[in-house]
Amino acid sequence: MKRDIAVLIPYYGRIPSFFNLFVESCRPLQKVDFIFFTDLKIDYNLPEHVKVIDIPMERVEQLFEEKIGVPIKIHKPYKLCDIRPMYGATFADYITEYKYWGYCDVDLVFAPTLDKLLETCVQEDYDVINTFD
Helix, strand or coil: CCCCCCEEEECCCCCCCHHHHHHHHCCCCEEEEEEEEECCCCCCCCCCEEEEECCHHHHHHHHHHHHHCCCCCCCHHHHHHHHHHHHHHHHHCEEEEEEEECCCCCCCCCCCHHHHHHHHHHHCCCCCCCCCC
């Protein structure tokens, strides 16, 4: 199934104990590809639209520098959240087939009805969807 939306999730460190809740809340969301960029071994029964790109954090830093043109050093994985607005440019080569991209954290649990909202947003061609967090 071709999806219009990619959610980018660079994730380093360790997998939290509640990770299964995040994955299970992604399972019914068939309109979205969730793409993890990580060097972690994710031993979990992932749905086909939750994808894992095996990439070390050092390579992610290089991608930021290559795509944005600014030297960057991420000292702690948590600091990736400071550069989220640049994910689209940084991971551009991974999202060429998508109409929309976004990002999220793994400490979320999505409502199974989110697909209906996203379908409406795609049909209406919204530029931005924000949770105001």
